[in-house]
Amino acid sequence: MKKGINQILKCGAVTWILLLVIWQIGSLFYTDDFLPGPATTFAGAGVLIEDGTLATDISVSLQRVLRGWLLGVIFAVPVGLCIGNFKKVGWVLEPFLNFFRFVPAIGFITLFLMWFGVGENSKTALIFYAVIFPVMINTIAGVRAVDQSLVEASRSLGASGRTIFFTVIAPSAIPQIFTGVRLGLSGAIICIVAAEMLAASEGIGYLIYTSRLYYKTDWIFIGIFTLGFLGFLADRVLLFAGRKFLYRFGVR
Amino acid sequence: MYLELKNINKKFGDYQASDQVSFSIEKGTLAALLGPSGSGKTTILRMIAGLEHQDSGDVFIDGVCVNDVPVEKRGIGFVFQNYALFPYMTVYDNIAYGLKLRKQDKETIKKRVTELLDLVGLPGLENRLPGQLSGGQRQRVAFARALAPDPQLLLLDEPFAAIDAKVRKELRAWLKRMVEQLGITSIFVTHDQDEAVEVADEIIVTNRGRVEQSGTPIEIYKNPKTPFVAQFIGESIKLEGYDKLKGFSAKFGESEAVIRPEFVKAVRTGEAVDFPSAYEHGVVEETAFRGSYTELQINVKGLKISASWGLEEEPLKRGDEVDVLIYRLYVFHDGEAHLLKNELLTPGDVFYI
Numbered sequence: 001m002k003k004g005i006n007q008i009l010k011c012g013a014v015t016w017i018l019l020l021v022i023w024q025i026g027s028l029f030y031t032d033d034f035l036p037g038p039a040t041t042f043a044g045a046g047v048l049i050e051d052g053t054l055a056t057d058i059s060v061s062l063q064r065v066l067r068g069w070l071l072g073v074i075f076a077v078p079v080g081l082c083i084g085n086f087k088k089v090g091w092v093l094e095p096f097l098n099f100f101r102f103v104p105a106i107g108f109i110t111l112f113l114m115w116f117g118v119g120e121n122s123k124t125a126l127i128f129y130a131v132i133f134p135v136m137i138n139t140i141a142g143v144r145a146v147d148q149s150l151v152e153a154s155r156s157l158g159a160s161g162r163t164i165f166f167t168v169i170a171p172s173a174i175p176q177i178f179t180g181v182r183l184g185l186s187g188a189i190i191c192i193v194a195a196e197m198l199a200a201s202e203g204i205g206y207l208i209y210t211s212r213l214y215y216k217t218d219w220i221f222i223g224i225f226t227l228g229f230l231g232f233l234a235d236r237v238l239l240f241a242g243r244k245f246l247y248r249f250g251v252r
Numbered sequence: 253m254y255l256e257l258k259n260i261n262k263k264f265g266d267y268q269a270s271d272q273v274s275f276s277i278e279k280g281t282l283a284a285l286l287g288p289s290g291s292g293k294t295t296i297l298r299m300i301a302g303l304e305h306q307d308s309g310d311v312f313i314d315g316v317c318v319n320d321v322p323v324e325k326r327g328i329g330f331v332f333q334n335y336a337l338f339p340y341m342t343v344y345d346n347i348a349y350g351l352k353l354r355k356q357d358k359e360t361i362k363k364r365v366t367e368l369l370d371l372v373g374l375p376g377l378e379n380r381l382p383g384q385l386s387g388g389q390r391q392r393v394a395f396a397r398a399l400a401p402d403p404q405l406l407l408l409d410e411p412f413a414a415i416d417a418k419v420r421k422e423l424r425a426w427l428k429r430m431v432e433q434l435g436i437t438s439i440f441v442t443h444d445q446d447e448a449v450e451v452a453d454e455i456i457v458t459n460r461g462r463v464e465q466s467g468t469p470i471e472i473y474k475n476p477k478t479p480f481v482a483q484f485i486g487e488s489i490k491l492e493g494y495d496k497l498k499g500f501s502a503k504f505g506e507s508e509a510v511i512r513p514e515f516v517k518a519v520r521t522g523e524a525v526d527f528p529s530a531y532e533h534g535v536v537e538e539t540a541f542r543g544s545y546t547e548l549q550i551n552v553k554g555l556k557i558s559a560s561w562g563l564e565e566e567p568l569k570r571g572d573e574v575d576v577l578i579y580r581l582y583v584f585h586d587g588e589a590h591l592l593k594n595e596l597l598t599p600g601d602v603f604y605i
Contacts, residue, residue, distance in 0.1 A: 153336035157350035
């Protein structure tokens with residue numbers, strides 16, 4: 001009996017029920033335009049699902065996130081490995097990194113629109129920008145935390161610098177690189193809203209931003225929940241894949 | 253001489269890690285670098301490997317000066333204290349690592365790895381990851397990996413430090429057998445004198461960056477040359493004012509000496525059979541059971557002397573009176589240790605009643 005209660009508490013269901021209850025009670029005091037209750041929101045979700053808007057928005061946003069994130073990872077991992085491993089590269093590039101990582105992607109919206117146009121390119125660039133910093137910083141940290149005795153072991157067995165880079169440094173840094181890649185993905189999802197608030201005609205961010213024009217507050221809620229759910233799901237999938245394929249490198 | 257170090261000096265900041273270190277080792281020898289923590293033994297090993305570079309002095313391997321030869325070209329095998337196995341590679345890939353670097357073909361590598369796994373007694377574990385092995389097994393894999401490229405010199409840094417006591421004993425014997433079987437010149441670092449005495453053909457005792465003495469375990473044990481070695485080896489105890497004891501007179505004007513339990517014979521009062529005149533009278537102050545014997549702390553003329561007491565003898569307790577015969581002591585003069593024998597035991601004084 002006690003075990004059963006613990007199990008229910010542990011799985012997080014209580015949190016969600018509590019949230020729904022508070023939300024419902026709260027919504028009784030306000031109009032639907034200000035704070036729609038769960039029932040109104042679910043009804044709204046039904047409409048959005050039925051006419052296919054939600055599916056389209058999700059798919060468009062996901063594509064943007066994936067494109068920006070993949071490009072970011074492909075760029076940031078090798079660069080991070082080089083900055084971490086080669087002192088001179090680090091000296092030249094780290095100042096840039098340490099400056100721009102404090103400038104949020106949102107700060108670049110206007111510039112990117114100007115430079116890359118109103119199409120997909122500006123959105124991809126924004127997400128790319130949001131992704132590369134966590135990935136690079138974690139990759140660099142991973143390289144610098146490599147157990148020196150592994151490097152020495154490799155050298156004592158006859159390895160040269162290049163071999164050490166590919167057989168010791170890079171594989172040893174994988175757990176931290178993976179952490180960076182995960183953080184990059186959440187960064188990309190966070191950033192999609194900013195990217196789609198300007199000059200977009202589809203996507204979750206667009207849904208959230210434009211719903212205000214029609215007083216469809218329930219749609220804003222749907223957009224928020226969808227983002228949270230997508231982020232959670234994407235992270236789970238990534239973690240699952242990481243544990244499955246990178247287990248031997250220490251991804252747990 | 254296969255390996256030779258000449259006047260090696262090494263400083264880390266202000267800390268003199270090696271101070272005029274010189275020694276040499278013959279081909280096929282299993283040598284131990286023995287010393288307390290911070291005595292510079294690991295630094296010496298790392299300089300031989302080329303993982304550290306001396307400030308001055310020369311290292312010769314097989315007659316060739318290797319000062320400017322980097323570690324990857326020295327042809328040494330190094331076993332690290334924490335084994336340093338690549339955690340993301342299988343046992344097979346770990347052992348094959350050095351062979352792949354030498355561009356050997358797949359068949360040769362496979363044959364060699366299988367052969368090494370048999371040698372270290374781990375056949376069939378090729379596909380395990382290091383994380384799935386016990387400490388002793390990892391140690392063996394590290395050993396196999398170091399041996400795979402057929403090095404001329406095997407260096408082991410505290411090879412048994414991270415292994416529990418029981419397995420350690422087995423591994424020591426195993427390492428000695430293995431090195432003898434392969435005939436590879438090997439040096440291992442240890443702070444454990446039992447380990448050095450048990451495993452090594454030759455011991456190099458280090459202290460504060462200097463080599464105090466080198467020689468066979470028996471030489472080191474029986475004839476310590478310096479005060480440090482005399483105190484570091486065996487269960488040595490310092491004695492202040494040894495010249496009070498019968499048969500010993502103050503030599504060199506010093507009154508400090510070192511004694512070990514095996515230099516002392518204790519009997520119940522009045523039971524001495526040989527040289528009764530050479531025995532001192534003492535009182536048991538403490539007894540401690542040590543498993544295979546009892547250790548006695550005996551007060552002789554105010555000096556604390558320890559001796560062992562067999563389990564077959566009738567047990568002694570605190571306050572019991574005993575007669576004590578001291579065979580020998582080590583005394584020091586000018587940084588050298590000298591053996592002092594009990595003068596009453598010299599053959600000239602022997603007479604039988």
